[in-house]
Amino acid sequence: MTDNRSSTREAFIDALLEISKKNEKIVTIAADSQSRYGEFPNLYKNRSLNVGIAEQSMIGIAAGLALSGKIPVVTAYANFLAFRAAEQIRVDIAGQNLNVKIVGTDAGFSSEWLGYTHVALEDVAAIRSIPNIVIIDPADYEETFAATKAMFDYNGPVYLRLRGKGKEPQVYEKMESYKVGKGNILREGNNVAIICSGGAVHDSLSAANILKSENIEATVIDMASIRPLDKKLILDLALKVNLIVTVEDHNVIGGLGSAVAELISENCNNVKLLRLGVKDRFGTAGTEELLKKNFMLDDVGIAYNISEFFKKINDWRINSHENNNRVRRAGI
Amino acid sequence: MANIDIDEIKKTAEQIRKDCIWMSTRADFGHLAPALSIADILATLYKKIMVYDPKNPHWPLRDRFILSKGHGCLALYSILSQVGYFDRNLLRDFANKYDTMLPGHPEIKLPGIEANTGSLGHGIPLAIGMALAAKIDNKNYRVFVITGDGELEEGTNWEAAIIAAKHKIDNLIVIIDRNKLQLGDLTENISQLEPLEEKWKAFGWATKVINGHDINDLIFSLSATPYERGKPTIIIANTIKGKGLPVAENKIEWHHKVLTKGQYNALKDDLGLEELSND
DSSP states (O other): OOOSOOOHHHHHHHHHHHHHTTOTTEEEEESSOGGGGTTHHHHOGGGEEEOOSOHHHHHHHHHHHHHTTOEEEEEEEHHIIIIITHHHIIIIIITTTOOOEEEEESBTTTTGGGOTTTOBSSHHHHHHTSTTOEEEOOOSHHHHHHHHHHHHHSOSOEEEEOOOSSOOOOOOSOOSOOOTTOOEEEEOOSSEEEEEOGGGHHHHHHHHHHHHTTTOOEEEEEOOEEESOOHHHHHHHHHHOSEEEEEEEEETTTSHHHHHHHHHHHHOSSOEEEEEEEOSOOOOSSOHHHHHHHTTOSHHHHHHHHHHHHHHHHHHHHHHHHHHHHHHHHTO | OOHHHHHHHHHHHHHHHHHHHHHHHHHTOSOHHHHHTTHHHHHHIIIIIOOOOTTSTTOTTOOEEEESSGGGHHHHHHHHHHTTSSOGGGGGGTTTSTTOSSOSSOOTTSTTOOSOOOSTTOHHHHHHHHHHHHHHTTOOOOEEEEEESGGGGSHHHHHHHHHHHHTTOTTEEEEEEEOSBOSSSBHHHHSOOOSHHHHHHHTTOEEEEEETTOHHHHHHHHHTOOSSTTSOEEEEEEOOTTTTOGGGTTOGGGTTOOOOHHHHHHHHHHHTOOOOOOO
């Protein structure tokens, strides 16, 4: 079924087709691009609707179907759901806590040459500001396949964040099941903990290998479950390391980095946080590789930023130690 | 149609109007005039047209009703209590109690409400979803929607119009409360809705223009839907905003104005209104 480098979009389709064999409540709605459901529209004609380029109505129609006992799935470019249809998502779906699955595609840098209109770097922030919606940002084919199944097992609104058509690097050999609200420890190290999601997971793992050569040992956590966040896992980590780093293919405002910042700022002492992601800027046109490099979100960029910050906080620590000594010597 | 039916519907509509005035004066809040214009339509729908069971609000085969112009909910609350979805005493809670079941726009937590509305332009897409579910399941229920006329300025209505026509959603009946006023002005001073019937016709809908206060006309027009197999239905109901409360009729400034307690008491005997109490 997969060459292990297939896209998250393909994983979603594969899982959808598997689940649909047993679940007759699923109705797919497309805003023109029905191919994002693979064979589903051909197999289940009366449960497939193409509303055309009308994301807002698509969401409203999905809500009406859910109010009538169906399990609707909607899909479109992440931005056109999270922004164009934000009000319908807020009022019709989240406000009524309906069992609708919202699948945003081409998130992060995967829209490549389409330009900033399509580069989805704020979608999580928009959705995360709305109550009730579970947000899943899976790392690769395997995780997306398992997360799609988990999404349909969960009774409530879910935003699943997928990328483009292109092949994607493999993170997991095999994932038996995905648990909403749980992070996955991919690698363990004592100096720094990297919490990442989606298209940033593979690069974060490579960055951890680069850091090892600088004697910085990193734990890497895949936090596909941006909401609900695995709070326990993060708070436990905060007791073990001095530095937590978040990495996301998203603006540092409002996404995973913000979620982690909100948690540790109110609950932890003695842990520093570095948020890596896009720094309050729009995306632009480019290959995924070029975009990541320019935003310093490729493995080298991530490792460089972590290493520099690591040195900086060590300097702070030394300075603060010297300050304490000065204070002590002065007898203040 | 037996006269008794019409008299009963008229009485029901009168009670809706009294309840709207009563609730909004008690709360010193509410969109009174937009509720008064739909009283006759709601009374006809719930007393004569729709099939439902107030003791079993989620009965799968029921006809659905969505108030897309959610701000007109005073009238909806009244009719739902009159047909037995909940006790009349609950009307006292309108905008009068923290986290009330009867807020300024309707929510599904109240029995009989099919969808949360209040943000305009949401009703028709929601109704398409419900109507489509009936088609998928081979059920025969219909979905009725009331939209405002000013509400048609929201683009989603026109998105939904071409979607419903394309997919032949003929179990969808949309009634436009054509009172020709919106919050800030006459609708035609703000946007060009006319020629309204021709627009919907051109969008592939079966259309009819009626007097939204004439019960005979309402019964006849609502019973005969869908007018054409394979087409969704639009009924343009010409109405008067504030109908039944002369001081509010056709007045722009009455979009969300309510009577003072003094005005209420002065009108009480003339209109046969209930005592205002402070409970």
